[in-house]
Structures are given as structure tokens and as C-alpha cells.
Amino acid sequence: MSLNVKEIGPRVEADFDRVVDLLSRKVALKAVSAQGITGEHMRASAQFVAEELAKVGIETKVVQARTSDGTPGAWEVIGSKLVDPDAPTVLLYAHHDVQPVPDASAWDTDPFVATEVEGRLYGRGATDDGGGIAIHSGALHALADDLKVNIKVFIEGEEEMGSPSFIPFVESHQEEFASDVIIVADSGNWSAQIPSLTTSLRGNTDLDVTVKVSGHPVHSGQFGGPILDANTLAAMLISSLYDEQGNLAVPGIKAEEPVGGLQRDMDEADFRRDAALVDSYRLAGSGSLAARLWTKPSLTVIGFDAHPVEGSFNVIADQARFRLSLRTAPHQRPEEAHQALADFLVSHAPFGAQVSVEPIDNGMGWAMDPEATATQDALAAMREAYGVDPINKGEGGSIPFIPELQRLFPSAQVLVTGPEDPKGNAHSPNESISLSSLKKNIVTEALILSKLAD
Known part of the structure; x- marks a missing residue:
């Protein structure tokens, strides 16, 4: 007893x-x-x-x-x-x-x-x-x-x-x-x-992405216009991962609803205060806030290699490199989500830039x-x-x-x-x-x- x-x-x-x-x-x-x-x-x-x-x-x-x-x-x-x-x-x-x-x-x-x-x-x-x-x-x-x-x-x-x-x-x-x-x-x-x-x-998978446009940097006055710099192309590539509501929109990356059902949604006011959001920011994504935080995928650029503002000068960057951290739905294999994301990035290279992806690590949800x-x-x-x-x-x-x-x-x-x-x-x-x-x-x-x- x-x-x-x-x-x-x-x-x-x-x-x-x-x-x-x-x-x-x-x-x-x-x-x-x-x-x-x-x-x-x-x-x-x-x-x-x-x-x-x-x-x-x-x-x-x-x-x-x-x-x-x-x-x-x-x-x-x-x-x-x-x-x-x-x-x-x-x-x-x-x-x-x-x-x-x-x-x-x-x-x-x-x-x-x-x-x-x-x-x-x-x-x-x-x-x-x-x-x-x-x-x-x-x-x-x-x-x-x-x-x-x-x-x-x-x-x-x-x-x-x-x-x-x-x-x-x-x-x-x-x-x-x-x-x-x-x-x-x-x-x-x-x-x-x-x-x-x-x-x-949620599970996780991390990967490094390199966007290359040319073999070396060139002068922005002499070549700018027809050639977009690699940083801009990287930004275009990153933005293509989302729909207009801010949902991650990559085929093959799964989303789920809260396990066991949603008993109470997260309070948006508390969430905004805890995250110290600026007043004008509109939360991304659709559906319950809880699902967006717990069981839907999220993608974050956690590192970006670019020339610092201090000491910058008028050249078109030949390549940019950034690191993505993808939080995956609890039941999805991270290897599956990684492959879906990598395939999307390579196939959606803006203006035919060269995109390569290097895997880092995976963790199951x-x-x-x-x-x-x-x-x-x-x-x-x-x-x-x-x-x-x-x-x-x-x-x-x-x-x-x-x-x-x-x-x-x-x-x-x-x-x-x-x-x-x-x-x-x-x-x-x-x-x-x-x-x-x-x-x-x-x-x-x-x-x-x-x-x-x-």
C-alpha cells in the first residue's frame, strides 16, 4: 500500500x-x-x-x-x-x-x-x-x-x-x-x-553552409550590379526557408502538435517579457504558441562569417559561411531533417550561386x-x-x-x-x-x- x-x-x-x-x-x-x-x-x-x-x-x-x-x-x-x-x-x-x-x-x-x-x-x-x-x-x-x-x-x-x-x-x-x-x-x-x-x-541537427559566388573578392564599383555579394545571397537563401507567416517551409521537415494534447497554451505576454522582445516584433509562425515552442521545428542562424563593419571597404564578398541549428519535432529522425534541409539549401541557391553543406552533429528528440x-x-x-x-x-x-x-x-x-x-x-x-x-x-x-x- x-x-x-x-x-x-x-x-x-x-x-x-x-x-x-x-x-x-x-x-x-x-x-x-x-x-x-x-x-x-x-x-x-x-x-x-x-x-x-x-x-x-x-x-x-x-x-x-x-x-x-x-x-x-x-x-x-x-x-x-x-x-x-x-x-x-x-x-x-x-x-x-x-x-x-x-x-x-x-x-x-x-x-x-x-x-x-x-x-x-x-x-x-x-x-x-x-x-x-x-x-x-x-x-x-x-x-x-x-x-x-x-x-x-x-x-x-x-x-x-x-x-x-x-x-x-x-x-x-x-x-x-x-x-x-x-x-x-x-x-x-x-x-x-x-x-x-x-x-x-525536440531533437536537433546542426550544419555549416557555404555560399560561393566567385573565386576571389572583386571591386563593388567595377562589378556591382550583375554580381550580388555572397552575404546578400546567403540572406536570400536563409529567407527562402520560411513562408510569409514565418513558418519553416522546407519539404520533409515535420511538425507535430503537443504530445498528450494541449492543456493550456503559453501566455504570450509572459513569453514576450521573458524574451525581452521589442514592442514592435510580431511573433513568427502559426498555431498555438506551445506547439511553436515545443513540437514544431525551429531554425536559427547561430553563426555567420563575414567581414566586420569596422574596417570594411568596397568589395563584393566572394563567399559567406553560416551555421544553422535546427530543432526538430520530437518524433522525427534528425538525420532525415538534416537531409531535407541540405537538399533544400542546395536546390534553392539564389542566382545559381554555389552552395555546399557540411554536417556537424545530430540529436534525437x-x-x-x-x-x-x-x-x-x-x-x-x-x-x-x-x-x-x-x-x-x-x-x-x-x-x-x-x-x-x-x-x-x-x-x-x-x-x-x-x-x-x-x-x-x-x-x-x-x-x-x-x-x-x-x-x-x-x-x-x-x-x-x-x-x-x-
């Missing part, structure tokens, strides 16, 4: 000071993987997490991963707790590395000193993903001897760097990952007051199973812990290791939860976590684990 919120809630409340202290000490470790995933600071962060999870009953160890070419990789935390060989096994995921702080002056507090202000704890990694570690620790502590499922944990040390050694590590440690349910605590809620399951993630037992248990747990109905939401970003885990363990049911909310500012200045929501997230996960035992 699973526990209820009246039994779990007081346990979480009594333990919450410990959880906040854990999170505060984690912030202070400055576990910035961009400064070197093999560094001593990352090993120390992994060791801290391993010791904290050991305090709540998990047998842990710190292992250094290897990349596909055999070079040393990230410091990972793996662990387990076996309660019953016949019980379901749940894998708990989070990551212990954090984003860098390029400009500490943009923060209102010291980014590596956890500071509570008006019910939120500020600090780099407080929500992404120290909050995920705190949720796992708090839930396991709350259940204690009432834990009736087997637990495996994996706390990654390089998520913010794209997880280069993740797949080799999983493939060489499959026994430590094999499970019936995987809970990925690296996403977030609709708000601090309304919980969410993450229903889908993911969609949850709305009918899975774990999904239904999670929704019921959220409703009980928060006292309101959850509003499921997708994510426009990509977490490539989730579909890779699903590929390696196809029978496992995956739940994507997490500590974030729209005010959390993950990856940005003044990152923070709502402490009241963190408490309810812990109750939620404890309830999920209790329900899964049934």
Missing part, C-alpha cells in the same frame, strides 16, 4: 533544512564543467554528491568515464540500493556540473554563495541541476525504510558540455543503468505553484508515453503533492541522452521532472530555485516511488 501526502509531507518538512544546506554547499563547489570535466573541482563535486547520497542509504562510488576514443572523461556518480529482487527498479538521474558565470557583476548576489531572498535560493546550479540532486536526496530520506522499489542512481558530470562520454559510459556500465523506470530530474514545472511532467523534447503506468503514477503524485492538477508541457530544447537511454533500455518508462520554473533563470544571471516548490517536488518524487512499488 503506497504512502500518501499526509504521511510523506511531515517527513519532508522535518528534513528540509538538511536539504537546503546540502544544496547550499553544492552551489559553493563551483562545479563548472566548462573549466575542465576532468578537473579536480569536478572530482570533488562528484565525491560530495556520492557522500550525500550515501547518507540516505545509497551505496555509491565515483567513476571517471572514458570518451569514445578512450581519453579520460567526466567524473560520474553511480550507486544503488537493493530492497527486493522482485520489486521494480527505478533509476534516478541528475547532473552535478553547472554552467559558467561569465559576468558575476550581472548577478544581484554572489553566484557561488547560496543566498535566500523572498522564498527563493539564489546561486549557480541551485536549480540546474543541484535542485535535481536535492529532490532525489530528500525523497529517499523521506521514504527511508518505507522504500519498496530498488534504486539506481546516476549523477552525471558533463551534462552542460553536451555529454561527450555519456554513451560510452552507459554502454560499458549497462548493469548499473538497467531499470524499469527512469526519472530524469533535469526539467521543470509550469510554475512554482503548478507541477508538470515534461511531455516531449523524445516524447513520453501518456498511457504508461509510471506516467499516470507521476501525474497522481503531482496532483496530491501540489493540491492542483498538473499542466504538462514540452520543452523546445534537446536532452540527447534521454532518447539514447530509451534506445539502450527500450522497455524502461521514462519520466522527465525537475526543479525549474519560469523564474529560475537556469544558464543565466540570478539563477534560483523556489524553496516551496522544491519541498513539493520532493514530496512528489517520494509519492511516485511509493506508488511504483504497487
Whole structure:
């Protein structure tokens, strides 16, 4: 018989000071993987997490991963707790590395000193993903001897760097990952007051495009008119990818509607404010704002090689190079979308310019199973812990290791939860976590684990 919120809630409340202290000490470790995933600071962060999870009953160890070419990789935390060989096994995921702080002056507090202000704890990694570690620790502590499922944990040390050694590590440690349910605590809620399951993630594919018009630059006064410069031709090519409403209009690139149905659309005013849009800008695309953000494709020029304005002079550029990042619908294979985009670019070369495309990388999207037992248990747990109905939401970003885990363990049911909310500012200045929501997230996960035992 699973526990209820009246039994779990007081346990979480009594333990919450410990959880906040854990999170505060984690912030202070400055576990910035961009400064070197093999560094001593990352090993120390992994060791801290391993010791904290050991305090709540998990047998842990710190292992250094290897990349596909055999070079040393990230410091990972793996662990387990076996309660019953016949019980379901749940894998708990989070990551212990954090984003860098390029400009500490943009923060209102010291980014590596956890500071509570008006019910939120500020600090780099407080929500992404120290909050995920705190949720796992708090839930396991709350259940204690009432834990009736087997637990495996994996706390990654390089998520913010794209997880280069993740797949080799999983493939060489499959026994430590094999499970019936995987809970990925690296996403977030609709708000601090309304919980969410993450229903889908977009995939991604990146490519470099070169537009060439001549063998060398020529004088714009002598040749300008019949010859358009490569920058202009590149701009024409990019604009041809869209229809008049701003929808991506490339045959073969698919669009989807929100997985599990749309329960509530995104608020446009909030979205505009969060993105700091200029007042005159009209949002591109058609259909619900949620679909445009979560399940329809989006294309971004993330780099462009051109002569800087300073020092520019009157020549026609012979070639231009730009990098495209395509976010793909959750179910579309990124290789398929990449090929469709590449074919379109080459076949739509303006004025017969020479267009070449170089692939970079691909990542598959993911969609949850709305009918899975774990999904239904999670929704019921959220409703009980928060006292309101959850509003499921997708994510426009990509977490490539989730579909890779699903590929390696196809029978496992995956739940994507997490500590974030729209005010959390993950990856940005003044990152923070709502402490009241963190408490309810812990109750939620404890309830999920209790329900899964049934």
C-alpha cells in the first residue's frame, strides 16, 4: 500500500533544512564543467554528491568515464540500493556540473554563495541541476525504510558540455543503468505553484553552409550590379526557408502538435517579457504558441562569417559561411531533417550561386508515453503533492541522452521532472530555485516511488 501526502509531507518538512544546506554547499563547489570535466573541482563535486547520497542509504562510488576514443572523461556518480529482487527498479538521474558565470557583476548576489531572498535560493546550479540532486536526496530520506522499489542512481558530470562520454559510459556500465523506470530530474514545472511532467523534447541537427559566388573578392564599383555579394545571397537563401507567416517551409521537415494534447497554451505576454522582445516584433509562425515552442521545428542562424563593419571597404564578398541549428519535432529522425534541409539549401541557391553543406552533429528528440503506468503514477503524485492538477508541457530544447537511454533500455518508462520554473533563470544571471516548490517536488518524487512499488 503506497504512502500518501499526509504521511510523506511531515517527513519532508522535518528534513528540509538538511536539504537546503546540502544544496547550499553544492552551489559553493563551483562545479563548472566548462573549466575542465576532468578537473579536480569536478572530482570533488562528484565525491560530495556520492557522500550525500550515501547518507540516505545509497551505496555509491565515483567513476571517471572514458570518451569514445578512450581519453579520460567526466567524473560520474553511480550507486544503488537493493530492497527486493522482485520489486521494480527505478533509476534516478541528475547532473552535478553547472554552467559558467561569465559576468558575476550581472548577478544581484554572489553566484557561488547560496543566498535566500523572498522564498527563493539564489546561486549557480541551485536549480540546474543541484535542485535535481536535492529532490532525489530528500525523497529517499523521506521514504527511508518505507522504500519498496530498488534504486539506481546516476549523477552525471558533463551534462552542460553536451555529454561527450555519456554513451560510452552507459554502454560499458549497462548493469548499473538497467531499470524499469527512469526519472530524469533535469526539467521543470509550469510554475512554482503548478507541477508538470515534461511531455516531449525536440531533437536537433546542426550544419555549416557555404555560399560561393566567385573565386576571389572583386571591386563593388567595377562589378556591382550583375554580381550580388555572397552575404546578400546567403540572406536570400536563409529567407527562402520560411513562408510569409514565418513558418519553416522546407519539404520533409515535420511538425507535430503537443504530445498528450494541449492543456493550456503559453501566455504570450509572459513569453514576450521573458524574451525581452521589442514592442514592435510580431511573433513568427502559426498555431498555438506551445506547439511553436515545443513540437514544431525551429531554425536559427547561430553563426555567420563575414567581414566586420569596422574596417570594411568596397568589395563584393566572394563567399559567406553560416551555421544553422535546427530543432526538430520530437518524433522525427534528425538525420532525415538534416537531409531535407541540405537538399533544400542546395536546390534553392539564389542566382545559381554555389552552395555546399557540411554536417556537424545530430540529436534525437523524445516524447513520453501518456498511457504508461509510471506516467499516470507521476501525474497522481503531482496532483496530491501540489493540491492542483498538473499542466504538462514540452520543452523546445534537446536532452540527447534521454532518447539514447530509451534506445539502450527500450522497455524502461521514462519520466522527465525537475526543479525549474519560469523564474529560475537556469544558464543565466540570478539563477534560483523556489524553496516551496522544491519541498513539493520532493514530496512528489517520494509519492511516485511509493506508488511504483504497487
